């Protein structure tokens with residue numbers, strides 16, 4: 691995987707943090723190739739969410755560059771990145787519980803002309819038929835797995851080239867987790883390049899083409915999902931018994 695000529699998203703030498711003078715990312719590097727599914731794992735507080743948020747314009751980048759299709763997008767605001775084809779699904783509060791499913795999907799397309807919205811919703815319902823069956827149901831009544839499906843569907847309304855997912859399986863039962871990972875693979879199969887941050891490191895590495903291990907705001911390891919799953923150091927330090935499923 692050394693040929694990244696078809697990169698979609700890159701981060702080079704990122705130094706970023708929330709508060710002035712307090713760096714959380716200390717020189718992070720990241721590459722997402724066209725059509726790839728790339729995982730980011732690492733201990734709590736490693737900076738995984740911060741890296742996603744920095745690439746999505748939600749955490750100030752002090753040094754380094756983020757590119758999309760080769761063009762610099764460093765520190766562009768999130769709404770502009772959405773228009774350029776970057777979708778982001780945060781870990782929590784990623785749906786509006788009091789709105790219906792169809793209203794949530796419409797919210798994902800607020801930057802689009804009204805005339806295009808219905809067609810986009812049809813597309814999402816084709817990918818996730820269950821959302822179409824429950825269009826009028828309030829999102830707050832969905833199961834955990836369905837809620838993640840809706841959150842991803844909402845991000846897909848803009849037909850992004852890249853989808854950034856922050857711990858989509860967090861807090862779900864193993865059965866629902868399986869469903870989420872299947873859905874992530876299904877989205878990737880439609881041609882959307884995906885970055886997935888996961889606490890369920892085993893499952894994430896199993897579905898990832900490549901992955902990065904982040905530790906204390908720095909790159910620790912990278913490789914194919916399979917290589918990392920079989921790397922004794924990675925197993926010892928990051929996969930342990932807790933993460934096994």
Ligand SMILES: Nc1ncnc2c1ncn2[C@@H]1O[C@H](COP(=O)(O)OP(=O)(O)OP(=O)(O)O)[C@@H](O)[C@H]1O
Nearest residue numbers: 708709714732733734735736737738739740741889
């Ligand atoms: N809004 C914030 N303001 C200030 N510091 C923050 C903020 N969010 C996170 N941090 C700090 O940034 C560091 C990295 O946090 P981050 O959420 O990126 O880790 P993570 O790898 O996503 O962890 P987890 O696996 O627990 O989700 C932590 O030390 C955290 O306390």
Ligand SMILES: [Mg+2]
Nearest residue numbers: 738739740781
């Ligand atoms: Mg996080």
